[in-house]
Amino acid sequence: MSAARKTTVGVIFGGHSVEHDVSVVTGHQVMQAFDPQRYEVVPIYINRDGRWYTGAPLLELRNFEDEVTSYKAVVETLISPSIQHHGLILDPTSRGLFQRSQIQRLDVVFPALHGSHGEDGTLQGLLELADIPYVGCGVLASAVANDKTLTKQILKANGVPVVDGIAFTRDEWERDPDAVLARINAELRFPLFVKPVTLGSSIGIARVETQELLRASIDVAANLDRHLMVEAGVINCIEINCSVLGDNRGLQASVLEQPVSWEQFLTYEEKYLRGGDGMKSAERLIPAPISPELTARIQSLAKRAFQLIDGRGIARIDFLVRPDLDEVYLNEINTMPGSLAFYLWQETDTTPRQLVERLVELAREAHAQKRRSSYNYQTNLISLSAARGVKGIKGAKSSRA
Ligand SMILES: Nc1ncnc2c1ncn2[C@@H]1O[C@H](COP(=O)(O)OP(=O)(O)O)[C@@H](O)[C@H]1O
Ligand SMILES: [Mg+2]
Known part of the structure; x- marks a missing residue:
């Protein structure tokens, strides 16, 4: 029997976000779903403070009932943005005399983070830099879907039915709340939904039936997000x-x-x-x-x-x-x-x-589709610029110019 190499999958979960616990559970569902004969699962845990860890004890959900990062086999780690590493740097801050940071290569990353930074495109951006294939939407789709206003605009422009809404910023609200309320009242009828534009899990979302509650709910939402939205409620839906x-x-x-x-x-x-x-x-x-x-x-x-x-x-x-x-x-x-x-x-x-x-x-x-676009476009721009001097910088002319 040929022993094909197992695919190494890094599963990222936890996170510096209110959805930390949910993500730990999701991460374990994902890790347990893989066939251990064919996949080597590397757990990558981000704790509430935003520190990254890896190590076998992170594979057991019940270990999270204790302080899981104090286990001896759990070490700090980070995903390197360098395509040289293609994975994790283990124990990046260790300074022992004979210690060198070790690399754990990853074939694929499976993000199981919820909410901020997990599905807003930022983690996806890191994985793009690292050139590691990753599960789920790319940077743009993640960022768009994470923004309720942008999503609505794109869908509406393309004939997908969405509920009417008014978008505004925290700055606009703080500068002139009455103007914002006038815009809302001119276009929408109660009940209304007030939403921070980029949060999930119903955080900061309120259904309101009166002007007073509308005002108060926007105040609350404005503490949570720079972009806000008020939407017509769909009754009896x-x-x-x-x-x-x-x-x-x-x-x-x-x-x-x-x-x-x-x-x-x-x-x-x-x-x-x-x-x-x-x-x-x-x-x-x-x-x-x-x-x-x-x-x-x-x-x-x-x-x-x-x-x-x-x-x-x-x-x-x-x-x-x-x-x-x-x-x-x-x-x-x-x-x-x-x-x-x-x-x-x-x-x-x-x-x-x-x-x-x-x-x-x-x-x-x-990842393979992306590889088809070549990044190796050779120019002689550097030699030309060195010969002529860099535009806009006085005195930068090379002596040969
Ligand atoms: N326009 C609306 N009309 C009626 N119900 C709504 C409307 N918008 C949101 N809701 C209710 O509020 C919940 C949370 O809103 P949603 O936009 O899904 O935010 P989240 O990103 O927090 O899930 C929805 O699941 C739905 O029950
Ligand atoms: Mg929802």
């Missing part, structure tokens, strides 16, 4: 989510789910704390009890939206729907990792193992 998987060469849509909430909308606690196991703890109906026509329309809008932002990998696309009026609005695109939606793909006969392997495959294909 149900929520429908659809996961999409694939890339520009082909997308699959999952079965639909209807998360069921007995409050006005899902709060952070409801999403994550009740039962403590990610979205699984919130109640949901799968498949969503809506007509086959509406189901097909939502699936096709989900795929279209993912294409419009040049998404790849996986995302969960959330809709606000009024089945009685046949109205559908796309509410948001949650790019991986916030939303692996293992449970939706299981309904579509895709096991978590198949799902993570497919995602790794997509990551490698995307």
Whole structure:
């Protein structure tokens, strides 16, 4: 039997964010899904303070009940942006006489961070610099999907139905709140939703029915984000989510789910704390009890939206729907990792193992596609500039000029 080399997958989880704990759980779901015969999983844990660690004890979720970073086999690490390293530098700050920092090469990185820096494109940017294939959306799609206003603008411009909203900045609000309120009242009717533009997990989101609450809620949201949005509430709507998987060469849509909430909308606690196991703890109906026509329309809008932002990998696309009026609005695109939606793909006969392997495959294909664009464009610009002197800098002329 030929012993093919295992694929080394670095799974990044935790994070310097309010969604630290959720991400630790997601990270472990991902790590456990890989076939240990074919994949070597390297855990990469970012603690609440933003320090990066790796080491075998991080593979066991129960170790996180203690101070996991105090285990002897857990060492500090960082992902090198240099293409030379193509992975982790272990113990980068060690200064022992005979110690040299060691490199752990990674074939692929699987980000399982939620919220800020995990799905906003910044981590993706680091992995682009490092030239390491990574699972999920690229820099642009991640950044766009992380911004509720930009997402709305792009979708609207391309005929995907979205709810009307007014976008403004914290500065505009602080300078002239009455002008902002006048704009909102001229265009929208209560109930309204106030949203920070780049946060997730319902943080800072409020449903308001009065001018006083509108003002107060914008004040709260303005403490959380520089960009804000007020949106018309869709009355008597149900929520429908659809996961999409694939890339520009082909997308699959999952079965639909209807998360069921007995409050006005899902709060952070409801999403994550009740039962403590990610979205699984919130109640949901799968498949969503809506007509086959509406189901097909939502699936096709989900795929279209993912294409419009040049998404790849996986995302969960959330809709606000009024089945009685046949109205559908796309509410948001949650790019991986916030939303692996293992449970939706299981309904579509895709096991978590198949799902993570497919995602790794997509990551490698995307990397290969990128490689087709050449970075080695040779010029003689440096020699020419050296000979003529650098433009705009007096006295920079070479003596030969
Ligand atoms: N325009 C709206 N009309 C009705 N309900 C809304 C509207 N916008 C948001 N909601 C409710 O608020 C929840 C959180 O809003 P969402 O935009 O999904 O933010 P997050 O990024 O925090 O998930 C939604 O799941 C939905 O229940
Ligand atoms: Mg949401």
